[in-house]
Amino acid sequence: MNVVDRQTQLRRWVMPSSEFEKDKQDRALRMVKSAVEAWPAFKGVSYTIYAKGSYANNTNVRLDSDVDIAVQNRECLYYDYHACERASGEVTSPYAGEWTPSRWRAEILAALKSKFPGEVSGSGTVAITIDEHDGTRPDIDVVPSFAFVRYDSSDKSSRHDGSKVFPLSGMSIVNYPDQQLERGAAKNGRTNGRYKKFVRALKSAENQLVADGTISDLPSYFMECLVWNVPDRTLLSGEDLSAGFQSVLVWLWDHVKEETYVRTDWEEPNGLKYLFHGGSKWTPADARGLVLATWQYLDY
Structure with a gap:
């Protein structure tokens, strides 16, 4: 590969998604939001839906326009103390509501299957996938998640809000999409x-x-x-x-x-x-x- 060929290759490689791809990606986010908002089990439930990963951070490459979307439960809060101990005397009550990780995932899967019949798979260990459709939307990975906070001080004055995911493999994963x-x-x-x-x-x-x-x-x-x-x-x-x-x-x-x-x-x-x-x-x-x-x- 000569200098000109290399420079030409790199110009192609560094290009972000085209406007057409961006439109498809934006449409995917809107459609997932509408599916969740229309699902009866989520009426009155506190949650957020947001894009994450390459699409949100504008680091996805042209012609590789899949979308990662988190559906994050805010009914309960997971937390951890990092390099510090919980303040003495602090009293907390464990969550006793209905939204276990398995129930949250199951309802999201049902909502998506209702919106995208025949195009949804829940077999992945982390994400629920929705197939690309007729060039109008890209592949979509929907990640059921929960609100998470990392405390870096015992008095909770130093905190980092994130997202906790419970894969089917059984090991939880913590991400920090806002900070990224x-x-x-x-x-x-x-x-x-x-x-x-x-x-x-x-x-x-x-x-x-x-x-x-x-x-x-x-x-x-x-x-x-x-x-x-x-x-x-x-x-x-x-x-x-x-x-x-x-x-x-x-x-x-x-x-x-x-x-x-x-x-x-x-x-x-x-x-x-x-x-x-x-x-x-x-x-x-x-x-x-x-x-x-x-x-x-x-x-x-």
Whole structure:
């Protein structure tokens, strides 16, 4: 691949969803909202519905326009004390209402099946999926979730609002979509838009490498996490997209190339979870394989 071909490839890779794709994505969110709002079991129930993931953060790549939507129960609150203890004497009452994780998921599944007959699957361990339809809406992943708060001080003065998900596998997952959105937008502003461009470039590279059979499929969020940890000054280096993306790959390789070295300080974009700590869905070896294969594909 010569310099011109590489630059042309990267221009395609960094492009966000087209206006047509955005319209489909927006329509998907409206349709899920209408399905939930019309379902009798949810009358009078406190909940929020919002887009999350690549669609919400504008890091999804062109022609890859699936939508992640959370339906979040606010009838009960899950919480945790992080690196601190609950204040002595605090009295709390456990939730005794009807909205268990299994009931919440079951009613959301029923509401979606009523709205999208024959197009909904609840077999996934985390999300309920709705198939793409006639080019008018993309694939949709609907995630049943609950309100969650992480307290970083015993008096609750330091808190982080998030979302708790209960996969069918039995292990709960905590996410912080608001923090991811806010911090990602700030980093993108500091880097003149290069942060999200290079996230899309790495996601596009992964799509290509998986299609070619070069690497195994990786979660889209993983590529966003990797680029998040690249310093702003590195993202800003290089006169054009090719030189800039090359700097990103070099920085990542320099920090994951040692097989015996494990990064412990890298964060997810939300700034509240570490990337390579126990229980992660990815490893430094995944990063090594992706970065090396991307470098070789672009023939740097």
